[in-house]
Amino acid sequence: xxxxxxxxxxxxxxxxxxxxxxxxxxxxxIDAPSFEKLQIFADILTIVETKYVEPVxxxxxxxxxxxxxxxxxxxxxxxxxxxxxxEQRKAARRxxxxxGIEVIMEGGLIKISFALEEGPxxxxxxxxxxxxxxxxxxxxxGRDLDEAVEGIRGLAGDPVTVTVLTPDQEPxxxxxxxxxxxxxxxxxxxxxxxxxxVLESFNNTELTTDLExxxxxxxxxxxxxxxxxxxxxxxxRGGLLTQSVSVSGxxxxxxxxxxxxxRKDIDTERYHAEAGELLPDMPIVVLVSPGSASAAEILAGxxxxxxxxxxxxxxxxxxxxxxxxxxxxxxxxxxxxxxxxYYTPSGKSIQGRGIMPDQLVSALDDNGELRxxxxxxxxxxxxxxxxxxxxxxxxxxxxxxxxxxxxxxDFQLRTAVDILKTSRYQDLLNAQSxxx
Amino acid sequence: xxYVLPVVGTVAAVGLFAFSTxxxxxxxxxxxxxxxxxxxLDLFADVMARVRSDYVVEVxxxxxxxxxxxxxxxxxxxxxxxxxxxxxxxxxxxxxxxxVGVGMEVTQEDGYVKVVSPIDGSPAKEAxxxxxxxxxxxxxxxxxxxxxTEAVNxxxxxTGESVTLTIARIDEEPQDITLIRRxxxxxxxxxxxxxxxxxIRISQFNEKAAPGLxxxxxxLRRDVDGKLPGVILDLRTNPGGLLDQSIKISSxxxxxxxxxxxxxRxxxxxxxxxxxPGQLLKGVPVVVLIDEASASAxxxxxxxxxxxxxxxxxxxxxxxxxxxxxxxxxxxGRxxxxxxxxxxYYTPSGRSIQGTxxxxxxxxxxxxNDGEDHTRMSEADLPNSILNEDAEEIVxxxxxxxxxxxxxxxxxxxxxxxxxxxPEGFVIQDDHQxxxxxxxxxxxxxxxxxxxLQN
Numbered sequence: 001x002x003x004x005x006x007x008x009x010x011x012x013x014x015x016x017x018x019x020x021x022x023x024x025x026x027x028x029x030i031d032a033p034s035f036e037k038l039q040i041f042a043d044i045l046t047i048v049e050t051k052y053v054e055p056v057x058x059x060x061x062x063x064x065x066x067x068x069x070x071x072x073x074x075x076x077x078x079x080x081x082x083x084x085x086x087e088q089r090k091a092a093r094r095x096x097x098x099x100g101i102e103v104i105m106e107g108g109l110i111k112i113s114f115a116l117e118e119g120p121x122x123x124x125x126x127x128x129x130x131x132x133x134x135x136x137x138x139x140x141x142g143r144d145l146d147e148a149v150e151g152i153r154g155l156a157g158d159p160v161t162v163t164v165l166t167p168d169q170e171p172x173x174x175x176x177x178x179x180x181x182x183x184x185x186x187x188x189x190x191x192x193x194x195x196x197x198v199l200e201s202f203n204n205t206e207l208t209t210d211l212e213x214x215x216x217x218x219x220x221x222x223x224x225x226x227x228x229x230x231x232x233x234x235x236x237r238g239g240l241l242t243q244s245v246s247v248s249g250x251x252x253x254x255x256x257x258x259x260x261x262x263r264k265d266i267d268t269e270r271y272h273a274e275a276g277e278l279l280p281d282m283p284i285v286v287l288v289s290p291g292s293a294s295a296a297e298i299l300a301g302x303x304x305x306x307x308x309x310x311x312x313x314x315x316x317x318x319x320x321x322x323x324x325x326x327x328x329x330x331x332x333x334x335x336x337x338x339x340x341x342y343y344t345p346s347g348k349s350i351q352g353r354g355i356m357p358d359q360l361v362s363a364l365d366d367n368g369e370l371r372x373x374x375x376x377x378x379x380x381x382x383x384x385x386x387x388x389x390x391x392x393x394x395x396x397x398x399x400x401x402x403x404x405x406x407x408x409x410d411f412q413l414r415t416a417v418d419i420l421k422t423s424r425y426q427d428l429l430n431a432q433s434x435x436x
Numbered sequence: 437x438x439y440v441l442p443v444v445g446t447v448a449a450v451g452l453f454a455f456s457t458x459x460x461x462x463x464x465x466x467x468x469x470x471x472x473x474x475x476x477l478d479l480f481a482d483v484m485a486r487v488r489s490d491y492v493v494e495v496x497x498x499x500x501x502x503x504x505x506x507x508x509x510x511x512x513x514x515x516x517x518x519x520x521x522x523x524x525x526x527x528x529x530x531x532x533x534x535x536v537g538v539g540m541e542v543t544q545e546d547g548y549v550k551v552v553s554p555i556d557g558s559p560a561k562e563a564x565x566x567x568x569x570x571x572x573x574x575x576x577x578x579x580x581x582x583x584x585t586e587a588v589n590x591x592x593x594x595t596g597e598s599v600t601l602t603i604a605r606i607d608e609e610p611q612d613i614t615l616i617r618r619x620x621x622x623x624x625x626x627x628x629x630x631x632x633x634x635x636i637r638i639s640q641f642n643e644k645a646a647p648g649l650x651x652x653x654x655x656l657r658r659d660v661d662g663k664l665p666g667v668i669l670d671l672r673t674n675p676g677g678l679l680d681q682s683i684k685i686s687s688x689x690x691x692x693x694x695x696x697x698x699x700x701r702x703x704x705x706x707x708x709x710x711x712x713p714g715q716l717l718k719g720v721p722v723v724v725l726i727d728e729a730s731a732s733a734x735x736x737x738x739x740x741x742x743x744x745x746x747x748x749x750x751x752x753x754x755x756x757x758x759x760x761x762x763x764x765x766x767x768x769g770r771x772x773x774x775x776x777x778x779x780x781y782y783t784p785s786g787r788s789i790q791g792t793x794x795x796x797x798x799x800x801x802x803x804x805n806d807g808e809d810h811t812r813m814s815e816a817d818l819p820n821s822i823l824n825e826d827a828e829e830i831v832x833x834x835x836x837x838x839x840x841x842x843x844x845x846x847x848x849x850x851x852x853x854x855x856x857x858x859p860e861g862f863v864i865q866d867d868h869q870x871x872x873x874x875x876x877x878x879x880x881x882x883x884x885x886x887x888x889l890q891n
Binding site for chain 2: 037042052263337
């Protein structure tokens with residue numbers, strides 16, 4: 001990838017999801033006079049400054065102008081003002097003061113689902129599977145998860161006392177010093193004897209590292225080998241291009257992951273997986289939803305195109321464009337602009353089309369919801385795909401949860417498990433290559 | 437310079453904007469040379485250059501800059517906008533009050549085009565399009581993502597061509613209505629005798645408004661064969677128009693004296709507009725009807741008549757657009773024109789109606805008090821609308837006075853506000869507001885009610 005620019009496959013709908021940030025682009029010479037209408041713009045700006053009914057801030061006017069121009073290009077291009085830009089760079093590092101644990105609610109208590117090895121809780125002897133029953137001596141019972149977590153979080157450097165219950169042991173009070181901890185980009189657990197990882201976004205620069213480590217842990221927990229893996233990308237709106245490439249690379253032995261193309265075909269860049277595959281024979285199901293966008297679509301698309309995974313769920317969002325975040329000289333914020341389209345290894349653009357799952361599965365009952373989804377091609381000013389061939393979900397192919405299926409259970413996940421545990425996995429893989 | 441008070445949120449929708457070339461020289465002299473401006477322009481040029489060189493597809497420079505100009509002006513207030521050369525030419529043709537289209541004033545809401553009011557005698561009105569209707573599609577294509585100007589340009593066209601609008605109403609299935617475009621001649625003044633009471637409706641303040649009023653009064657005099665027993669001036673749903681027309685209309689009711697004053701940024705360029713001496717309707721009782729969609733020039737007329745004690749204002753609180761836009765041609769119109777909010781206006785008693793509107797002397801509702809919300813959008817609801825200076829002052833006062841709130845007369849009035857609703861079973865189409873205006877003039881209570889308000 002180009003060493004100069006930070007490519008971002010950011011959230012499908014908002015700029016607030018920008019996480020990627022890398023290097024400044026040297027400013028190019030400006031040949032402003034060649035803009036015929038720039039003079040009109042300057043004239044209007046001057047008139048507004050002198051004549052408007054109220055005093056005006058030039059900076060605000062320019063921001064309004066930039067937003068007006070960029071919003072018209074496409075839904076993903078925008079101007080990022082200096083203060084927002086600074087905040088976004090901070091958010092990209094996702095640091096907060098905490099104990100380095102991931103928690104869920106179980107039986108009215110906080111259960112540790114994962115303790116980061118470098119976190120202070122881990123150092124104090126707290127492990128996955130432990131429960132927290134009280135914070136600062138106050139019982140957790142009756143509180144919801146957010147309230148309970150609120151008490152645990154705080155300023156780095158301040159201690160917090162938690163009452164920890166390890167099953168079959170007496171509860172004990174442990175004082176832990178809160179620290180700046182990096183939030184993990186993934187969650188993992190064993191699901192019915194299979195490995196299950198949830199990737200919420202691709203915004204974190206440590207995503208691939210976190211995933212590798214989670215796979216190691218899963219492998220240990222499953223007795224040395226993961227019999228099958230579910231990668232859950234539902235609702236994952238994307239993030240960093242580099243992370244989608246390196247995650248794909250974990251499961252592919254070399255070869256193309258995707259290519260990106262700018263305005264001219266000559267700008268094409270190809271991204272390849274590293275040689276050598278982490279877990280070559282492990283079957284993989286990728287779960288996707290209409291909210292899976294951008295970098296998530298790259299991962300699902302490359303594993304599908306390369307015949308490495310079966311994709312299950314609903315047709316994805318269809319954001320096939322790459323935005324560059326270009327810092328503007330003089331601390332003037334940044335320009336976030338669509339500069340490229342990307343293509344899956346088979347050369348398809350997913351812009352406006354998305355990734356079609358090998359097995360269509362609906363999370364919800366057949367209630368007409370199939371037809372009411374916001375997708376990339378329903379956004380105003382969205383880029384068009386040159387490929388206009390028919391690409392709709394075929395209603396009859398969609399699996400719906402049976403009427404008796406419990407509402408609080410995950411039908412798509414259940415189906416993914418079923419596929420991995422039966423010959424259907426191989427059938428669906430074979431069907432992929434039949435199409436090619 | 438000629439000032440315009442454009443219709444509510446309308447961008448070139450009805451073609452009712454005056455223009456002039458008088459002010460260009462003056463503006464050029466005042467050009468400031470702030471270094472900040474140049475720095476910001478550099479930033480702008482830098483971004484534009486990068487878009488041109490690196491955006492994923494080729495971009496047309498002109499469109500890019502025009503979108504930027506619109507973005508800048510929209511960030512100011514809902515009434516400032518750029519008029520491109522094509523639209524400017526069209527605008528010049530339309531100042532006379534004639535244009536080719538379907539005849540409706542529109543605004544934008546939630547990305548859709550919303551009808552403010554169909555113009556009397558237009559294809560839109562004839563086809564049954566109503567105030568408050570949403571236009572979701574034009575010729576089968578969604579309006580989402582279009583600016584108001586773009587949408588309006590698509591709706592407009594050449595005489596004889598048809599356009600199909602998809603109309604959505606609350607609680608109704610969307611319906612397609614096909615309209616044939618034609619020259620909409622804006623008969624903006626209509627008159628008739630209603631139950632023996634002379635009635636004049638002004639639907640818009642274009643150049644035909646004042647002459648139309650004079651003609652209407654003459655015609656009504658002939659109809660009643662002598663002295664007018666009273667006049668109902670209906671300014672409901674009138675979204676405004678030209679400032680000079682509002683002065684001339686007010687002159688028919690006032691014998692000299694101030695109608696309105698305008699003030700620019702520093703208050704320095706304050707200007708007072710006065711009525712011509714002598715009045716056309718001397719001694720004739722006047723009831724002015726206003727509603728939530730009476731805006732701008734309508735509010736000037738209603739405010740002047742109210743403040744000068746010349747008549748009774750009846751109906752509901754008006755829209756609240758207290759700003760004046762100037763239409764400033766760029767390079768003699770070759771680069772189009774800038775419609776910019778340059779002034780606020782004040783009624784003769786010195787109040788600004790920006791964001792607050794004119795409260796009628798007698799609150800009368802068209803709709804029953806059925807708990808349903810019949811209120812319409814007002815200026816204060818528009819995105820980025822400018823604040824009323826009085827509102828800002830009130831905030832400051834409360835700080836300095838240590839939180840002690842002074843019960844202003846306005847608040848007191850609000851507490852006592854009694855709204856006359858139509859009786860149960862009243863048919864809305866029978867127009868309760870108009871019935872009450874007729875009843876007031878016929879009852880002979882008019883003088884007493886007016887005198888009460890003076891005290």
